[in-house]
Amino acid sequence: MSSTTTATPAEQTGAHTDEAAALIGGARERIDALDDRIIGLVQERMAVSAVIQEARIISGGRRxxxxxxxxxxxxxxxxxxxxxxxxxxxxxxxxxxxx
Amino acid sequence: MSSTTTATPAEQTGAHTDEAAALIGGARERIDALDDRIIGLVQERMAVSAVIQEARIISGGRRxxxxxxxxxxxxxxxxxxxxxxxxxxxxxxxxxxxx
Incomplete structure:
Protein backbone atom coordinates (compact mmCIF):
# COMPACT_ATOMS: atom_id res chain seq x y z
CA MET A 1 0.00 0.00 0.00
CA SER A 2 2.76 2.46 -0.91
CA SER A 3 1.77 5.98 -1.78
CA THR A 4 3.31 8.25 -4.32
CA THR A 5 6.16 10.13 -2.67
CA THR A 6 5.48 13.30 -4.64
CA ALA A 7 1.81 13.56 -3.57
CA THR A 8 0.88 15.73 -0.59
CA PRO A 9 -1.13 14.13 2.25
CA ALA A 10 -4.21 15.95 0.96
CA GLU A 11 -3.65 14.58 -2.53
CA GLN A 12 -3.06 11.09 -1.20
CA THR A 13 -6.25 11.07 0.85
CA GLY A 14 -8.59 13.22 -1.23
CA ALA A 15 -9.09 15.44 1.84
CA HIS A 16 -9.15 19.22 1.44
CA THR A 17 -7.68 20.08 4.86
CA ASP A 18 -4.53 18.90 6.63
CA GLU A 19 -6.53 17.78 9.67
CA ALA A 20 -8.75 15.54 7.57
CA ALA A 21 -5.73 14.22 5.67
CA ALA A 22 -4.01 13.26 8.93
CA LEU A 23 -7.14 11.57 10.28
CA ILE A 24 -7.64 9.66 7.03
CA GLY A 25 -3.99 8.58 6.91
CA GLY A 26 -4.26 7.00 10.35
CA ALA A 27 -7.63 5.42 9.61
CA ARG A 28 -6.28 3.91 6.40
CA GLU A 29 -3.57 2.15 8.40
CA ARG A 30 -6.33 0.64 10.54
CA ILE A 31 -8.18 -0.44 7.39
CA ASP A 32 -5.01 -2.06 5.97
CA ALA A 33 -4.54 -4.00 9.22
CA LEU A 34 -8.20 -5.08 9.18
CA ASP A 35 -7.84 -6.16 5.54
CA ASP A 36 -4.80 -8.29 6.42
CA ARG A 37 -6.81 -10.01 9.14
CA ILE A 38 -9.85 -10.47 6.88
CA ILE A 39 -7.62 -11.97 4.16
CA GLY A 40 -6.05 -14.37 6.67
CA LEU A 41 -9.46 -15.56 7.87
CA VAL A 42 -10.71 -15.96 4.30
CA GLN A 43 -7.65 -18.09 3.47
CA GLU A 44 -8.35 -20.21 6.55
CA ARG A 45 -12.01 -20.51 5.51
CA MET A 46 -10.98 -21.65 2.02
CA ALA A 47 -8.70 -24.33 3.53
CA VAL A 48 -11.39 -25.70 5.88
CA SER A 49 -13.94 -25.62 3.08
CA ALA A 50 -11.58 -27.61 0.84
CA VAL A 51 -11.31 -30.30 3.53
CA ILE A 52 -15.12 -30.50 3.74
CA GLN A 53 -15.55 -30.74 -0.03
CA GLU A 54 -12.90 -33.44 -0.33
CA ALA A 55 -14.40 -35.52 2.49
CA ARG A 56 -17.88 -35.25 0.99
CA ILE A 57 -16.75 -36.14 -2.53
CA ILE A 58 -14.61 -39.09 -1.33
CA SER A 59 -17.62 -40.41 0.62
CA GLY A 60 -19.64 -40.40 -2.60
CA GLY A 61 -21.45 -37.09 -2.10
CA ARG A 62 -21.44 -33.83 -4.03
CA ARG A 63 -18.98 -30.94 -3.80
CA MET B 1 -26.86 -22.30 12.12
CA SER B 2 -29.40 -24.78 13.53
CA SER B 3 -29.98 -27.99 11.66
CA THR B 4 -33.19 -29.92 11.23
CA THR B 5 -33.56 -32.26 14.17
CA THR B 6 -35.11 -34.99 12.06
CA ALA B 7 -32.21 -35.15 9.55
CA THR B 8 -29.42 -37.70 10.05
CA PRO B 9 -25.80 -36.41 10.19
CA ALA B 10 -25.31 -37.75 6.66
CA GLU B 11 -28.39 -35.89 5.44
CA GLN B 12 -27.31 -32.72 7.22
CA THR B 13 -23.84 -32.76 5.69
CA GLY B 14 -24.45 -34.34 2.28
CA ALA B 15 -21.81 -36.96 3.15
CA HIS B 16 -22.44 -40.60 2.28
CA THR B 17 -20.52 -42.13 5.23
CA ASP B 18 -20.71 -41.55 8.97
CA GLU B 19 -16.99 -40.76 9.13
CA ALA B 20 -17.29 -38.03 6.52
CA ALA B 21 -20.41 -36.68 8.20
CA ALA B 22 -18.59 -36.41 11.54
CA LEU B 23 -15.60 -34.69 9.96
CA ILE B 24 -17.83 -32.25 8.10
CA GLY B 25 -19.88 -31.50 11.22
CA GLY B 26 -16.74 -30.47 13.10
CA ALA B 27 -15.34 -28.50 10.17
CA ARG B 28 -18.61 -26.61 9.80
CA GLU B 29 -18.31 -25.45 13.40
CA ARG B 30 -14.87 -24.06 12.53
CA ILE B 31 -16.34 -22.32 9.47
CA ASP B 32 -19.14 -20.79 11.58
CA ALA B 33 -16.54 -19.46 14.03
CA LEU B 34 -14.45 -18.06 11.15
CA ASP B 35 -17.56 -16.43 9.66
CA ASP B 36 -18.34 -14.76 13.00
CA ARG B 37 -14.81 -13.34 13.09
CA ILE B 38 -14.95 -12.24 9.43
CA ILE B 39 -18.31 -10.53 10.05
CA GLY B 40 -16.89 -8.72 13.09
CA LEU B 41 -13.90 -7.43 11.12
CA VAL B 42 -16.13 -6.35 8.22
CA GLN B 43 -18.34 -4.39 10.65
CA GLU B 44 -15.22 -2.75 12.07
CA ARG B 45 -14.01 -1.96 8.54
CA MET B 46 -17.36 -0.37 7.69
CA ALA B 47 -17.15 1.81 10.83
CA VAL B 48 -13.60 3.02 10.10
CA SER B 49 -14.49 3.63 6.47
CA ALA B 50 -17.50 5.72 7.52
CA VAL B 51 -15.19 7.91 9.64
CA ILE B 52 -12.89 8.41 6.64
CA GLN B 53 -15.74 9.31 4.29
CA GLU B 54 -17.24 11.76 6.76
CA ALA B 55 -13.89 13.48 7.37
CA ARG B 56 -13.22 13.78 3.64
CA ILE B 57 -16.69 15.10 2.82
CA ILE B 58 -16.64 17.63 5.70
CA SER B 59 -13.23 18.86 4.48
CA GLY B 60 -14.77 19.54 1.07
CA GLY B 61 -13.63 16.37 -0.70
CA ARG B 62 -15.51 13.49 -2.23
CA ARG B 63 -16.95 10.40 -0.55
Whole structure:
Protein backbone atom coordinates (compact mmCIF):
# COMPACT_ATOMS: atom_id res chain seq x y z
CA MET A 1 0.00 0.00 0.00
CA SER A 2 2.76 2.46 -0.91
CA SER A 3 1.77 5.98 -1.78
CA THR A 4 3.31 8.25 -4.32
CA THR A 5 6.16 10.13 -2.67
CA THR A 6 5.48 13.30 -4.64
CA ALA A 7 1.81 13.56 -3.57
CA THR A 8 0.88 15.73 -0.59
CA PRO A 9 -1.13 14.13 2.25
CA ALA A 10 -4.21 15.95 0.96
CA GLU A 11 -3.65 14.58 -2.53
CA GLN A 12 -3.06 11.09 -1.20
CA THR A 13 -6.25 11.07 0.85
CA GLY A 14 -8.59 13.22 -1.23
CA ALA A 15 -9.09 15.44 1.84
CA HIS A 16 -9.15 19.22 1.44
CA THR A 17 -7.68 20.08 4.86
CA ASP A 18 -4.53 18.90 6.63
CA GLU A 19 -6.53 17.78 9.67
CA ALA A 20 -8.75 15.54 7.57
CA ALA A 21 -5.73 14.22 5.67
CA ALA A 22 -4.01 13.26 8.93
CA LEU A 23 -7.14 11.57 10.28
CA ILE A 24 -7.64 9.66 7.03
CA GLY A 25 -3.99 8.58 6.91
CA GLY A 26 -4.26 7.00 10.35
CA ALA A 27 -7.63 5.42 9.61
CA ARG A 28 -6.28 3.91 6.40
CA GLU A 29 -3.57 2.15 8.40
CA ARG A 30 -6.33 0.64 10.54
CA ILE A 31 -8.18 -0.44 7.39
CA ASP A 32 -5.01 -2.06 5.97
CA ALA A 33 -4.54 -4.00 9.22
CA LEU A 34 -8.20 -5.08 9.18
CA ASP A 35 -7.84 -6.16 5.54
CA ASP A 36 -4.80 -8.29 6.42
CA ARG A 37 -6.81 -10.01 9.14
CA ILE A 38 -9.85 -10.47 6.88
CA ILE A 39 -7.62 -11.97 4.16
CA GLY A 40 -6.05 -14.37 6.67
CA LEU A 41 -9.46 -15.56 7.87
CA VAL A 42 -10.71 -15.96 4.30
CA GLN A 43 -7.65 -18.09 3.47
CA GLU A 44 -8.35 -20.21 6.55
CA ARG A 45 -12.01 -20.51 5.51
CA MET A 46 -10.98 -21.65 2.02
CA ALA A 47 -8.70 -24.33 3.53
CA VAL A 48 -11.39 -25.70 5.88
CA SER A 49 -13.94 -25.62 3.08
CA ALA A 50 -11.58 -27.61 0.84
CA VAL A 51 -11.31 -30.30 3.53
CA ILE A 52 -15.12 -30.50 3.74
CA GLN A 53 -15.55 -30.74 -0.03
CA GLU A 54 -12.90 -33.44 -0.33
CA ALA A 55 -14.40 -35.52 2.49
CA ARG A 56 -17.88 -35.25 0.99
CA ILE A 57 -16.75 -36.14 -2.53
CA ILE A 58 -14.61 -39.09 -1.33
CA SER A 59 -17.62 -40.41 0.62
CA GLY A 60 -19.64 -40.40 -2.60
CA GLY A 61 -21.45 -37.09 -2.10
CA ARG A 62 -21.44 -33.83 -4.03
CA ARG A 63 -18.98 -30.94 -3.80
CA UNK A 64 -21.61 -28.37 -2.84
CA UNK A 65 -24.38 -28.68 -0.23
CA UNK A 66 -27.03 -26.11 -1.09
CA UNK A 67 -28.91 -26.17 2.23
CA UNK A 68 -25.62 -25.41 4.01
CA UNK A 69 -24.88 -22.56 1.61
CA UNK A 70 -28.35 -21.14 2.32
CA UNK A 71 -27.55 -21.26 6.06
CA UNK A 72 -24.26 -19.38 5.44
CA UNK A 73 -26.09 -16.73 3.39
CA UNK A 74 -28.57 -16.27 6.26
CA UNK A 75 -25.71 -16.00 8.76
CA UNK A 76 -24.18 -13.07 6.83
CA UNK A 77 -27.50 -11.43 6.04
CA UNK A 78 -28.62 -11.59 9.68
CA UNK A 79 -25.37 -9.88 10.77
CA UNK A 80 -24.80 -7.38 7.94
CA UNK A 81 -28.24 -6.89 6.43
CA UNK A 82 -29.02 -7.37 2.75
CA UNK A 83 -25.44 -6.54 1.58
CA UNK A 84 -24.26 -9.44 3.72
CA UNK A 85 -25.83 -11.78 1.18
CA UNK A 86 -23.63 -10.40 -1.60
CA UNK A 87 -20.53 -10.78 0.57
CA UNK A 88 -21.44 -14.36 1.50
CA UNK A 89 -22.06 -15.28 -2.15
CA UNK A 90 -18.60 -14.00 -3.09
CA UNK A 91 -17.04 -15.91 -0.19
CA UNK A 92 -18.88 -19.12 -1.09
CA UNK A 93 -17.73 -18.81 -4.70
CA UNK A 94 -14.16 -18.26 -3.51
CA UNK A 95 -14.37 -21.35 -1.31
CA UNK A 96 -15.86 -23.45 -4.11
CA UNK A 97 -12.97 -22.37 -6.31
CA UNK A 98 -15.34 -21.11 -9.00
CA UNK A 99 -14.64 -17.37 -9.12
CA MET B 1 -26.86 -22.30 12.12
CA SER B 2 -29.40 -24.78 13.53
CA SER B 3 -29.98 -27.99 11.66
CA THR B 4 -33.19 -29.92 11.23
CA THR B 5 -33.56 -32.26 14.17
CA THR B 6 -35.11 -34.99 12.06
CA ALA B 7 -32.21 -35.15 9.55
CA THR B 8 -29.42 -37.70 10.05
CA PRO B 9 -25.80 -36.41 10.19
CA ALA B 10 -25.31 -37.75 6.66
CA GLU B 11 -28.39 -35.89 5.44
CA GLN B 12 -27.31 -32.72 7.22
CA THR B 13 -23.84 -32.76 5.69
CA GLY B 14 -24.45 -34.34 2.28
CA ALA B 15 -21.81 -36.96 3.15
CA HIS B 16 -22.44 -40.60 2.28
CA THR B 17 -20.52 -42.13 5.23
CA ASP B 18 -20.71 -41.55 8.97
CA GLU B 19 -16.99 -40.76 9.13
CA ALA B 20 -17.29 -38.03 6.52
CA ALA B 21 -20.41 -36.68 8.20
CA ALA B 22 -18.59 -36.41 11.54
CA LEU B 23 -15.60 -34.69 9.96
CA ILE B 24 -17.83 -32.25 8.10
CA GLY B 25 -19.88 -31.50 11.22
CA GLY B 26 -16.74 -30.47 13.10
CA ALA B 27 -15.34 -28.50 10.17
CA ARG B 28 -18.61 -26.61 9.80
CA GLU B 29 -18.31 -25.45 13.40
CA ARG B 30 -14.87 -24.06 12.53
CA ILE B 31 -16.34 -22.32 9.47
CA ASP B 32 -19.14 -20.79 11.58
CA ALA B 33 -16.54 -19.46 14.03
CA LEU B 34 -14.45 -18.06 11.15
CA ASP B 35 -17.56 -16.43 9.66
CA ASP B 36 -18.34 -14.76 13.00
CA ARG B 37 -14.81 -13.34 13.09
CA ILE B 38 -14.95 -12.24 9.43
CA ILE B 39 -18.31 -10.53 10.05
CA GLY B 40 -16.89 -8.72 13.09
CA LEU B 41 -13.90 -7.43 11.12
CA VAL B 42 -16.13 -6.35 8.22
CA GLN B 43 -18.34 -4.39 10.65
CA GLU B 44 -15.22 -2.75 12.07
CA ARG B 45 -14.01 -1.96 8.54
CA MET B 46 -17.36 -0.37 7.69
CA ALA B 47 -17.15 1.81 10.83
CA VAL B 48 -13.60 3.02 10.10
CA SER B 49 -14.49 3.63 6.47
CA ALA B 50 -17.50 5.72 7.52
CA VAL B 51 -15.19 7.91 9.64
CA ILE B 52 -12.89 8.41 6.64
CA GLN B 53 -15.74 9.31 4.29
CA GLU B 54 -17.24 11.76 6.76
CA ALA B 55 -13.89 13.48 7.37
CA ARG B 56 -13.22 13.78 3.64
CA ILE B 57 -16.69 15.10 2.82
CA ILE B 58 -16.64 17.63 5.70
CA SER B 59 -13.23 18.86 4.48
CA GLY B 60 -14.77 19.54 1.07
CA GLY B 61 -13.63 16.37 -0.70
CA ARG B 62 -15.51 13.49 -2.23
CA ARG B 63 -16.95 10.40 -0.55
CA UNK B 64 -14.90 7.95 -2.62
CA UNK B 65 -11.18 8.07 -3.44
CA UNK B 66 -10.63 5.93 -6.51
CA UNK B 67 -6.83 5.61 -6.27
CA UNK B 68 -7.25 4.29 -2.72
CA UNK B 69 -9.89 1.80 -3.86
CA UNK B 70 -7.50 0.60 -6.57
CA UNK B 71 -4.84 0.03 -3.89
CA UNK B 72 -7.33 -1.99 -1.81
CA UNK B 73 -8.25 -4.11 -4.84
CA UNK B 74 -4.53 -4.81 -5.42
CA UNK B 75 -4.09 -5.73 -1.76
CA UNK B 76 -6.77 -8.43 -2.00
CA UNK B 77 -5.74 -9.62 -5.45
CA UNK B 78 -2.10 -9.97 -4.38
CA UNK B 79 -3.14 -12.10 -1.39
CA UNK B 80 -6.01 -14.15 -2.85
CA UNK B 81 -5.40 -14.09 -6.58
CA UNK B 82 -7.95 -12.93 -9.12
CA UNK B 83 -10.98 -13.90 -6.95
CA UNK B 84 -9.62 -11.49 -4.34
CA UNK B 85 -10.65 -8.63 -6.62
CA UNK B 86 -14.29 -9.75 -6.53
CA UNK B 87 -14.18 -9.99 -2.75
CA UNK B 88 -12.60 -6.54 -2.40
CA UNK B 89 -15.18 -4.99 -4.75
CA UNK B 90 -17.99 -6.40 -2.61
CA UNK B 91 -16.30 -5.12 0.56
CA UNK B 92 -15.75 -1.66 -0.93
CA UNK B 93 -19.39 -1.47 -1.98
CA UNK B 94 -20.44 -2.53 1.54
CA UNK B 95 -18.24 0.17 3.05
CA UNK B 96 -19.55 2.82 0.66
CA UNK B 97 -23.08 1.85 1.66
CA UNK B 98 -24.05 1.31 -1.97
CA UNK B 99 -24.93 -2.40 -2.05
Missing amino acids: VNLSRETAVLSHYRDALGKPGTALAMTLLELCRGRV | VNLSRETAVLSHYRDALGKPGTALAMTLLELCRGRV
